[in-house]
Amino acid sequence: MIKLIAFLGNYGAEYKKTRHNVAWLYAEQLPFYNKLNWQQKFKGEYAVVDISILAEWFGTTGMLTKKNGENPEVPKEAPEKIFFLKPLTYMNLSGESIIAIANFYKIKPDEVLVIHDELELPLGTISLKWSGGLGGHNGLRSTKGVFGTADFWRLRFGISKPINANIADYVLSNFTEDEQIVLSQIFSQTNELFEKLILSKEPQRLIQNWGKKKLIADTN
Numbered sequence: 690m691i692k693l694i695a696f697l698g699n700y701g702a703e704y705k706k707t708r709h710n711v712a713w714l715y716a717e718q719l720p721f722y723n724k725l726n727w728q729q730k731f732k733g734e735y736a737v738v739d740i741s742i743l744a745e746w747f748g749t750t751g752m753l754t755k756k757n758g759e760n761p762e763v764p765k766e767a768p769e770k771i772f773f774l775k776p777l778t779y780m781n782l783s784g785e786s787i788i789a790i791a792n793f794y795k796i797k798p799d800e801v802l803v804i805h806d807e808l809e810l811p812l813g814t815i816s817l818k819w820s821g822g823l824g825g826h827n828g829l830r831s832t833k834g835v836f837g838t839a840d841f842w843r844l845r846f847g848i849s850k851p852i853n854a855n856i857a858d859y860v861l862s863n864f865t866e867d868e869q870i871v872l873s874q875i876f877s878q879t880n881e882l883f884e885k886l887i888l889s890k891e892p893q894r895l896i897q898n899w900g901k902k903k904l905i906a907d908t909n
Contacts, residue, residue, distance in 0.1 A: 810847025813905030
């Protein structure tokens with residue numbers, strides 16, 4: 690099961706609304722985000738919460754409930770605590786922060802979910818992925834480098850690939866106002882997957898429906 694969720698991004702006000710920081714933007718819209726006690730350590734900002742409390746938050750915020758309206762159940766196999774991390778190392782050194790907290794709390798690579806932007810997916814599409822290639826993403830490359838394996842989970846937010854633009858400039862440019870509206874719709878729909886991932890005994894079963902899912906039909 691997932692124990693650590695790492696949101697990749699770049700630290701600093703100038704990067705706040707950039708495409709490369711879509712994972713941080715997603716984190717900050719989570720209904721329970723402000724309930725988390727964020728601290729600086731492990732070369733990043735991290736928070737830890739009992740999974741039973743997190744499941745209660747899922748229910749009280751309406752993000753995920755049982756059919757009878759009760760809070761979702763926590764599997765007996767679930768870890769006692771869930772860790773959230775925002776590396777402050779800048780994107781290309783994200784792995785240094787991830788490995789620091791993983792080593793300290795004895796979290797294995799296959800218990801890690803990395804949330805990041807994805808050029809190869811159009812805006813409006815998300816993808817749950819296990820292991821595999823890195824797609825040229827520096828944050829993923831850094832994470833694989835410190836773990837010595839690519840066997841960790843990824844939740845990818847499509848940001849679209851520019852046709853005639855420098856890639857580095859593009860990913861570090863801000864989302865437009867129209868794109869931010871699209872993101873808010875994508876994020877609210879992604880929350881369902883996010884909660885299911887945390888409470889799932891077998892995350893791989895979610896790939897069938899969420900391996901590549903278009904949440905917004907047309908963003909043009």
